Amino acid sequence: MPLDSEGLRLIERILELRALASPGRLAKSKGFLLPRVGGRFALFQTLREAMADFAKRAGCADSSPLSPHRLRHTWATEMLRCGISLPALKQLMGHKDIRMTLRYLKITQPDLQRELHKARQRVRDARRGCQPQVSRDLREMVGRDVVDRFADLRAALGMFQHFRADVRETQGAG
Numbered sequence: 001m002p003l004d005s006e007g008l009r010l011i012e013r014i015l016e017l018r019a020l021a022s023p024g025r026l027a028k029s030k031g032f033l034l035p036r037v038g039g040r041f042a043l044f045q046t047l048r049e050a051m052a053d054f055a056k057r058a059g060c061a062d063s064s065p066l067s068p069h070r071l072r073h074t075w076a077t078e079m080l081r082c083g084i085s086l087p088a089l090k091q092l093m094g095h096k097d098i099r100m101t102l103r104y105l106k107i108t109q110p111d112l113q114r115e116l117h118k119a120r121q122r123v124r125d126a127r128r129g130c131q132p133q134v135s136r137d138l139r140e141m142v143g144r145d146v147v148d149r150f151a152d153l154r155a156a157l158g159m160f161q162h163f164r165a166d167v168r169e170t171q172g173a174g
Contacts, residue, residue, distance in 0.1 A: 001092065044068070076104040081111065126155045 021035055029035045048067050055066040079089055090101040
């Protein structure tokens, strides 16, 4: 799994602290980064309680308590907002099925508005590249609006052709 320098420092610190633990304490922890002490869910419960305490001290009162799993949902949503692709997010989360990844995401109205704005901007940018060569006389005769609408249609047709090619490629791979 790829990690940035902050993530690597955190892992190194955990390993340093783990090295201080007695071998008996690590007996149930083979293959785990964090030592397993007590029952199956003891570590999870300890983390959950510590996170709830930190959230309370930080003034984060919420109807649903902070938990490692809730942070996983938040992380997935933030990664999507930062522009990571769904297939990459699926891999990073360790999911076998994209539908599981989609369950982790919370899409808000501002998210939809931002995505719509970005898509419309891409259409405008694509349209600039395929402006029809129209004489000034024709542009004045039919109006700039009509010429611009034809350019919009041409850009939309190009997008449709790309989409159709993607569908064919997906169907051929499946």
